[in-house]
Amino acid sequence: MNMQANTGNLKQLDKSHHLHPFTDFKDYATNGGRVFSRAEHIYIYTGDGHKMLDGMSGLWCCNLGYSQQGIVDAVTEQMQQLPYYNNFFQCSNQPAIELASALVEVTPDSFNHVFFTNSGSEANDTNLRLVSRYYQLQGRPEKKLIISRKNAYHGSTIAAACLGGMGPMHEQTNGIDYVHHIEQPHWFEVGPDEDPDEFGLRVARLLEQKIDELGEANVAAFIAEPVQGAGGVIIPPDTYWPEIQRICNERDILLIADEVICGFGRTGEYWGSETYGIEPDLMTFAKAVTNGYQPLGGVMVGDKVADVLLSHEGEFAHGLTYSGHPAAAAAGLATLRILREGNIIADTAANIAPHFQARLRELEDHGIVGQVRGRGMFAAVELVRDKASREPLAAESAGALFCRNSANDLGLMVRQTGNAMIIAPPLICDKGEIDSLVDMLGQALDVTAKHYG
Ligand code: PLP
Numbered sequence: 001m002n003m004q005a006n007t008g009n010l011k012q013l014d015k016s017h018h019l020h021p022f023t024d025f026k027d028y029a030t031n032g033g034r035v036f037s038r039a040e041h042i043y044i045y046t047g048d049g050h051k052m053l054d055g056m057s058g059l060w061c062c063n064l065g066y067s068q069q070g071i072v073d074a075v076t077e078q079m080q081q082l083p084y085y086n087n088f089f090q091c092s093n094q095p096a097i098e099l100a101s102a103l104v105e106v107t108p109d110s111f112n113h114v115f116f117t118n119s120g121s122e123a124n125d126t127n128l129r130l131v132s133r134y135y136q137l138q139g140r141p142e143k144k145l146i147i148s149r150k151n152a153y154h155g156s157t158i159a160a161a162c163l164g165g166m167g168p169m170h171e172q173t174n175g176i177d178y179v180h181h182i183e184q185p186h187w188f189e190v191g192p193d194e195d196p197d198e199f200g201l202r203v204a205r206l207l208e209q210k211i212d213e214l215g216e217a218n219v220a221a222f223i224a225e226p227v228q229g230a231g232g233v234i235i236p237p238d239t240y241w242p243e244i245q246r247i248c249n250e251r252d253i254l255l256i257a258d259e260v261i262c263g264f265g266r267t268g269e270y271w272g273s274e275t276y277g278i279e280p281d282l283m284t285f286a287k288a289v290t291n292g293y294q295p296l297g298g299v300m301v302g303d304k305v306a307d308v309l310l311s312h313e314g315e316f317a318h319g320l321t322y323s324g325h326p327a328a329a330a331a332g333l334a335t336l337r338i339l340r341e342g343n344i345i346a347d348t349a350a351n352i353a354p355h356f357q358a359r360l361r362e363l364e365d366h367g368i369v370g371q372v373r374g375r376g377m378f379a380a381v382e383l384v385r386d387k388a389s390r391e392p393l394a395a396e397s398a399g400a401l402f403c404r405n406s407a408n409d410l411g412l413m414v415r416q417t418g419n420a421m422i423i424a425p426p427l428i429c430d431k432g433e434i435d436s437l438v439d440m441l442g443q444a445l446d447v448t449a450k451h452y453g
Pocket of ligand 1: 118119120121122124153154155156225229230258259260261286297
C-alpha cells in the first residue's frame with residue numbers, strides 16, 4: 001500500500017473511528033495524531049515522512065530496536081507450523097514449553113515456573129489470582145489485602161488499575177477495596193529536605209506501618225516496580241530496597257516485583273530485582289520479552305508459592321485464550337536468544353549506559369532542569385522554574401508537555417510524566433546515537449526555556 005498517498009485519508013479515518021489509549025478522545029477527534037508507517041533500527045517514520053529517533057523504545061518494549069529479523073523469522077516460521085493452539089486442558093506447544101524453560105534459565109534460582117498472559121496488566125491480575133489461591137490453599141483466606149504504592153503503574157485492567165497508584169485511573173475506575181497504597185520513594189518530589197538515605201529508610205518503613213495498621217494476618221502481598229517507570233523513573237535511594245526486603249522477610253507477606261519495564265536489561269542487569277538486590281516471590285514481566293513484536297506477558301512464580309500451588313489438587317480457575325500463544329512464545333524465544341548471543345545486556349551496561357547517563361547529567365546545568373535521575377538505560381529530567389525551590393516550570397505539567405512536543409517536532413520521541421521528561425532508548429543504541437538524542441533533548445529544553453522565559 002502506498003502509505004504516503006494514503007496518509008491524509010488514514011488520519012481522517014483514525015480521527016473518525018479509532019479510540020486511542022490514554023488519549024483525550026475529544027481532542028483527538030479534532031486534531032488527530034501521527035500515523036507511523038515503518039521503522040528501522042532505532043528510527044520510526046510517519047506516513048508523511050517525519051523521521052524520529054525513538055527515545056522510548058516504543059512503550060519501553062523495543063529494547064532491541066525495530067530491525068530484528070531473527071524475531072520476525074521465528075514468528076513467521078511458527079505461524080506456518082502451528083499458528084495457534086491453546087494451553088488449557090492438558091495441552092501444550094513447543095515454543096511455550098521452550099520459552100518457559102528459557103525464562104527459568106535467566107531468572108534467579110528460586111524461580112522455576114511461569115504462567116503466561118498476553119500483557120503486563122493481565123499478568124498483574126494473574127498475580128492477584130495466584131496470591132489468593134496460595135493463601136486459600138493454606139486455609140488463610142483472610143490474608144487478602146495488597147499493599148502498593150502511590151504513583152505506581154501496574155496496568156489498565158480494573159485490578160491492575162487499582163493496584164496502580166495514579167489518581168486519574170482511580171477516579172475513572174470503580175475500584176476493588178482490598179488494595180492499599182503507601183508513599184513512593186520519590187525523593188525529589190516527596191522528601192527534598194531530607195537526606196536521601198534517611199528518606200529512603202523512612203518511606204520504606206511506611207510499609208511496616210501499613211502492615212501493622214491493616215493487621216499482618218490480613219495482608220497478602222506488597223507489589224512494587226524496582227524502579228517506578230511510568231510514574232517518572234523514580235530511582236529509589238540506596239537504603240530503600242534493603243529495608244523493604246527486611247520488612248518482607250520478617251513479616252508474613254509475599255513480595256511481588258513488577259518487572260514489566262525493568263526486566264530484560266533496562267536497569268543494567270537482566271532484572272531490576274538483581275540491580276536492587278530484591279528477592280521477590282513473584283515477578284511480573286511483559287513488553288521486552290518479545291522486544292514488543294508480539295503481545296506476551298506473564299508471572300514468574302517463585303518456589304515458595306509454586307510449592308504450595310503444586311502440592312494441592314484442584315484446578316486453578318484462571319487462564320487466557322492466548323496464554324502461551326505459540327507465535328508470541330516464538331518471538332520471546334528469539335528475543336532471549338538475541339540477548340544471550342549478543343551479550344547485549346552486559347555490553348550495554350558496560351559501554352552505552354554510562355555514556356547515556358553521563359551525557360544526560362550534563363543537562364543538569366540547564367536553567368530549567370531541576371534534577372536528572374536515571375539508571376542503566378532509562379532516565380527522567382525534571383523541569384523547574386526555580387532550581388532552589390523546585391517549583392515546577394508551569395502548572396499542570398504544561399512545561400513538560402511543551403518540551404515533549406518540541407522534542408517530537410525536532411525528531412525525538414520522548415515522553416512526559418508530570419513535570420519530567422522521560423527517556424528510555426533501545427539498548428542497542430551506539431554512543432553517537434545517544435549523543436544525537438541528548439542534543440535534541442537539549443534543543444527542546446532551549447525552546448521550552450525561551451517559551452517560558
Ligand atoms: N506494569 C508496569 C510496570 C508497566 O509499566 C506496565 C505498562 O506500561 C504494565 C504493568 C502493564 O502492561 P501492559 O500494558 O502490557 O498491560
